[in-house]
Amino acid sequence: MRNESEKLDSEELMHLAMHAENHEQAISYLKRVLEMSDDNGKAYYLLGAIHAEIGMYERATEEMTRAVELEPDLPTAHFQLGLLHITSGRVTEAENAWRSLDELGDTDPLFLFKRGMLHLVNDEFDDCIKDLNQGIALNSQNEALNNDMRKVISKAEQVIKPASPSSELDKEESGSDGGHHILLAAYQRDDDTEH
Template identity: 30%
Template sequence: MNTATAASFDEILQEALRLSQANDGPTAIKLFQEALAINPQSAATYCLLAAEYITLGQVAESEAAYANALMLAPEFHLARFQMGLLQFTSARVPVALLTWQPLLALSDENALKLFVMGFAHIARDDFEVAINYFERGIKVNADIPPLNTDIQRVIAEIKGLQDKSALTAADQANATSTIAPTADGSNEDEDANVHFLLSNYQQHEPLH
């Protein structure tokens, strides 16, 4: 880009960000698209576009934008994490785990890797282990504070479901009646609640 084109790109991008913060998603999306028409090699702009799409519930468009970001910048770890999270919360857990696989090569103290490990253990219904990974990730994540807020929300929801399950079990024990476990010893209702929580987490909260 020449100097004039670069200035135009920056101005459009700044206006798109302003509109995004003002909750004018449709107009922000149009401006992000205009910016990409000027600089189609901007992986960061594709990532911003993806985040804007998800605030409007446009899952397919968001995933496509994240995919474009990763095609341009395969080492864009945050875009990879967000794309996997979008897939995970859209009930496509195996696809999410495949998307996240390169993040497992990061340092053991990398926040994104720790968050991925947390979600991987949720997929196995290992909720205590998942919470441990999430809490470790929050401690080391100083670069993306909004992501910590999202993960803390997931932890709170899981703990709330665990507390509810414990109270239900106690009530059932007092009534000398229990819900039969599944073949692997898990409680189907609890598992369904957790997976429902995570699928709706994406729908009600923007992914940062």
């Protein structure tokens, strides 16, 4: 079977990677694409997305960085790169990665998501929730991203609920630092294997 698959070109391998049954298979296809053409920004983007999904955040950041260098017109890659930075506490790097999203305007979901996330790290929870909800309403193309944003909204709503004495105690005991704590709880996995 390996001999037959070696005859596949990079476009066919990309297609197979996007429809792979598991992460291992997709990673294998994408690595073969990059062996054929090391300047394929979309392959780096997909590889970075998979590595982020399995908790290999540093590797994912490197691959997303390479993707936006090669394909500067991939707004989703810019957004994902910013998310990787912001969930690692690198807000300045996230802002730099997201700068190109400003051109999309405030009716684009990615612009609204990035603005909402920046509100979050500044503990501006109401503005965060408003932007993320508006972005979700406009985003009909990426339900997985909408689900990630819903998790952030849920955590932000928990922070701004009128606090009962026991929830104040829970918040103090958890060591929460507002928006950054929410990002870690809502976006990163508990099974991080690489930071």
